[in-house]
Amino acid sequence: MRLTAYTDFSLRVLIRLALRPAELATIAEIAALYGISEHHLTKVVHKLGVAGYVETVRGRGGGLRLAKSPAQIGVGDVVRRMEPDLRIVACLRDAESCRIAPACVLSTALGRALTAFMAELDRYTLADLVAKPRRLGRLLGVEPADPVGADE
Amino acid sequence: MRLTAYTDFSLRVLIRLALRPAELATIAEIAALYGISEHHLTKVVHKLGVAGYVETVRGRGGGLRLAKSPAQIGVGDVVRRMEPDLRIVACLRDAESCRIAPACVLSTALGRALTAFMAELDRYTLADLVAKPRRLGRLLGVEPADPVGADE
Numbered sequence: 001m002r003l004t005a006y007t008d009f010s011l012r013v014l015i016r017l018a019l020r021p022a023e024l025a026t027i028a029e030i031a032a033l034y035g036i037s038e039h040h041l042t043k044v045v046h047k048l049g050v051a052g053y054v055e056t057v058r059g060r061g062g063g064l065r066l067a068k069s070p071a072q073i074g075v076g077d078v079v080r081r082m083e084p085d086l087r088i089v090a091c092l093r094d095a096e097s098c099r100i101a102p103a104c105v106l107s108t109a110l111g112r113a114l115t116a117f118m119a120e121l122d123r124y125t126l127a128d129l130v131a132k133p134r135r136l137g138r139l140l141g142v143e144p145a146d147p148v149g150a151d152e
Numbered sequence: 153m154r155l156t157a158y159t160d161f162s163l164r165v166l167i168r169l170a171l172r173p174a175e176l177a178t179i180a181e182i183a184a185l186y187g188i189s190e191h192h193l194t195k196v197v198h199k200l201g202v203a204g205y206v207e208t209v210r211g212r213g214g215g216l217r218l219a220k221s222p223a224q225i226g227v228g229d230v231v232r233r234m235e236p237d238l239r240i241v242a243c244l245r246d247a248e249s250c251r252i253a254p255a256c257v258l259s260t261a262l263g264r265a266l267t268a269f270m271a272e273l274d275r276y277t278l279a280d281l282v283a284k285p286r287r288l289g290r291l292l293g294v295e296p297a298d299p300v301g302a303d304e
Contacts, residue, residue: 001238003153003262008241011258012250034250075261086153089160098164098186103287105280106163109227110155113272120265128257135255 003083009036009044010082011075011129014053018070018130019137020145024063033140044082051081070130076122088114155235161188161196162234163227163281166205170222170282171289172297176215185292196234203233222282228274240266 016030027045031038045064048054055067066073080086090097091107101107130136133144168182179197183190197216200206207219218225232238242249243259253259282288285296 001153001155001235002240005242012252015252015256015258075258083153088154090157100164100167100288100291103284103291104167105276105283106167106227109273109276109281113269116268116272117265120268121261124257124261129261131257132255136252139252139255 006044007079007082009041010048010078013044013048014073014126015129016140017066018126019133019142021066022145024057024065026063047082070126073126074122075124076118079121086114158196159231159234161193162200162230165196165200166278167281168292169218170278171285171294173218174297176209176217178215199234222278225278226274227276228270231273238266
């Protein structure tokens with residue numbers, strides 16, 4: 001059971017942007033920071049834009065930045081928007097796929113487990129993910145914008 | 153985010169066996185019941201045997217049956233044994249895969265979410281999954297062994 005790399009990359013992009021929320025970053029820069037494909041990241045950023053999490057400024061000197069404050073971006077919501085399929089077994093996607101679906105306690109159990117999983121993620125916002133801006137910034141080689149409330 | 157078909161099939165095999173725990177069933181029969189590949193199911197049953205959930209009787213008239221009572225088989229434990237990888241993002245498999253891993257609150261959040269997911273599954277045993285034996289049996293075309301405590 002894994003989240004797609006797509007969702008993983010989405011969250012990492014948001015973490016990087018949240019370190020300097022007022023400034024533009026480029027896809028090339030973020031791809032290099034994490035050592036991931038610029039091609040993949042372009043698709044991720046497009047979908048983050050459609051979902052309203054980032055905004056893009058075109059042209060020379062352009063780039064992307066957060067479209068909302070980190071405290072307004074729920075981690076559970078990002079996963080719901082970015083993960084292509086959270087129906088973790090076939091019967092939750094298509095009840096016809098399993099003949100015991102109409103009486104299956106297992107699908108109920110798995111549904112509850114997924115609800116518990118998402119409820120845990122709903123306790124976090126992007127602001128929580130960057131609660132240690134200096135340590136994160138040092139690991140990424142990016143100076144955090146605001147040392148107020150910094151971690152050291 | 154999906155469980156593998158492997159884990160899904162494992163649980164479905166156990167549900168079928170729990171309907172008539174004392175009797176032998178065959179892989180061919182179970183594959184036909186669920187409309188899934190006999191080849192896949194052979195691998196699933198082998199691993200269920202290694203994990204101690206089923207026992208196999210060889211030869212003519214042979215087959216497989218539960219090696220424990222349904223109440224002794226925890227759903228969370230089956231998922232832990234059968235799912236190839238529950239480390240839902242790359243950094244939980246390999247901290248080197250992401251440079252912010254040492255300071256990442258996201259990996260903590262995802263780890264807690266997975267714990268909540270598994271805790272919910274740990275509330276169920278195989279006995280709970282076959283708590284409606286008559287309905288399940290009718291859907292599978294299998295007469296439940298014991299009508300005591302039946303659902304209708």
